[in-house]
Amino acid sequence: MDHFQYRDGVLHAEDVSLEALAAEVGTPFYCYSTATLERHFDVFQKAVSPPIAGGTAPLIAYAVKANPNQAVIATLARKGAGADVVSVGELKRALAAGIPASRIVFSGVGKTREEMQAALAEDIFQFNVESHAEAELLSETAAAMGKVAKVAFRVNPDVDAGTHAKISTGRAENKFGIAIDTAPAAFARAKTLPGIEAVGVAVHIGSQLTDLAPLERAFTRVGELIANLRAGGHAISRADLGGGLGVPYLSDQPDPPSPASYGEMMARVTKDWDVCLTFEPGRLITGNAGILVSRVVRLKEGKERCFVIIDAAMNDLIRPSLYDAWHDIQAVRPRGNEQMRADVVGPVCETGDTFAEQRDMARLEAGDLMVFRTAGAYSATMANSYNSRLLTPEVMVSGDRWAQIRARPTYEQLIAQDTVPDWLNQEE
Numbered sequence: 001m002d003h004f005q006y007r008d009g010v011l012h013a014e015d016v017s018l019e020a021l022a023a024e025v026g027t028p029f030y031c032y033s034t035a036t037l038e039r040h041f042d043v044f045q046k047a048v049s050p051p052i053a054g055g056t057a058p059l060i061a062y063a064v065k066a067n068p069n070q071a072v073i074a075t076l077a078r079k080g081a082g083a084d085v086v087s088v089g090e091l092k093r094a095l096a097a098g099i100p101a102s103r104i105v106f107s108g109v110g111k112t113r114e115e116m117q118a119a120l121a122e123d124i125f126q127f128n129v130e131s132h133a134e135a136e137l138l139s140e141t142a143a144a145m146g147k148v149a150k151v152a153f154r155v156n157p158d159v160d161a162g163t164h165a166k167i168s169t170g171r172a173e174n175k176f177g178i179a180i181d182t183a184p185a186a187f188a189r190a191k192t193l194p195g196i197e198a199v200g201v202a203v204h205i206g207s208q209l210t211d212l213a214p215l216e217r218a219f220t221r222v223g224e225l226i227a228n229l230r231a232g233g234h235a236i237s238r239a240d241l242g243g244g245l246g247v248p249y250l251s252d253q254p255d256p257p258s259p260a261s262y263g264e265m266m267a268r269v270t271k272d273w274d275v276c277l278t279f280e281p282g283r284l285i286t287g288n289a290g291i292l293v294s295r296v297v298r299l300k301e302g303k304e305r306c307f308v309i310i311d312a313a314m315n316d317l318i319r320p321s322l323y324d325a326w327h328d329i330q331a332v333r334p335r336g337n338e339q340m341r342a343d344v345v346g347p348v349c350e351t352g353d354t355f356a357e358q359r360d361m362a363r364l365e366a367g368d369l370m371v372f373r374t375a376g377a378y379s380a381t382m383a384n385s386y387n388s389r390l391l392t393p394e395v396m397v398s399g400d401r402w403a404q405i406r407a408r409p410t411y412e413q414l415i416a417q418d419t420v421p422d423w424l425n426q427e428e
């Protein structure tokens with residue numbers, strides 16, 4: 001459930017009319033609903049928390065990459081979320097938004113020494129290490145700082161997650177994790193290194209997963225590994241089960257499994273593990289808590305197709321171009337039940353600047369406002385200024401309040417990012 005609903009024929013974000021917002025902010029813009037963010041966090045937390053009193057509460061480390069806006073992270077920080085970060089930039093963002101270092105996990109295959117130093121200085125909860133070379137660098141860096149880093153080795157279980165190839169991470173040919181059968185050797189080598197303590201196993205097989213079976217296979221392999229490692233004398237006290245649970249992109253596909261059924265499967269598989277669990281949900285929390293609002297510039301009748309040309313483009317929302325992703329389209333003020341079939345495109349000079357092909361949807365005309373749903377995750381954060389278009393602003397709504405949580409830059413600011421070298425300014 002989300003809080004983008006029609007009232008008196010106009011789409012609202014909670015209690016705020018999107019027509020009113022567009023008049024204030026201009027288009028295009030992203031709009032997030034606080035109540036939806038909070039609800040998704042609560043639903044996930046309930047689904048993965050132990051039912052009986054006394055069980056250890058899991059760490060829900062929100063995957064900051066999904067939506068790193070400070071206001072979004074701060075909303076989740078207030079709910080007790082931790083953070084999964086993959087760069088020093090995300091680490092700084094999470095800390096700045098109020099997530100304590102003791103609830104931060106650092107993932108990623110390419111952590112540099114400087115990034116490790118920054119995270120070690122903050123005493124973060126855990127490093128998810130993805131290779132022996134990384135373990136060695138972390139050991140050296142931590143030892144030099146007089147620290148001992150808590151490490152989980154991310155394993156690659158060689159499971160096909162059944163999602164888009166570009167967001168699959170758990171197959172042997174992917175760059176992520178260490179092959180699961182080499183994990184005992186990695187733990188043994190890590191034991192000889194100063195400055196790190198290998199206390200856990202991490203896994204993440206991909207994103208927008210719509211089937212629990214591959215996740216169950218991956219978790220089962222992790223369970224077997226934990227038993228093996230313990231038999232080999234390693235004290236394993238943590239397991240990080242990653243993120244990846246898919247969200248409904250509305251009318252595209254059948255709904256993915258619910259957080260509750262994910263939680264049931266997870267509880268069944270992990271019941272004897274006796275570890276502290278971490279989860280790294282991203283899309284599940286923010287995906288359906290956001291929309292992209294755009295205005296129709298004009299309609300164009302092509303030889304074979306009708307094009308709805310809008311003022312948002314692939315630079316604002318790249319997912320359709322990059323992953324052939326479906327985003328539901330709605331009119332902000334539908335014209336009765338009138339429908340149309342059209343290609344929805346942006347103004348950028350590429351054929352790939354297409355949001356939807358031959359889409360059956362509410363009739364739109366020049367000047368109408370429309371929205372793309374499910375644009376709270378991997379959307380604003382993947383925007384860029386291609387074609388010298390301004391980065392898309394972001395708005396957050398809470399009840400009848402709203403605030404710009406990222407302003408639209410000016411063209412002066414855009415141009416001022418570049419510097420013309422002196423020699424071009426000197427007279428010949």
Ligand code: LLP
Pocket residue numbers: 063066084107108167169204206207208242243244245280281282283284319323377378
């Ligand atoms: N943990 C790790 C280690 C990850 O790599 C990711 C996502 C997550 C957690 C969060 O996954 P989620 O719960 O959001 O599925 N840009 C793509 C998605 C890339 C996902 C990258 N990793 C998209 O727009 O679909």
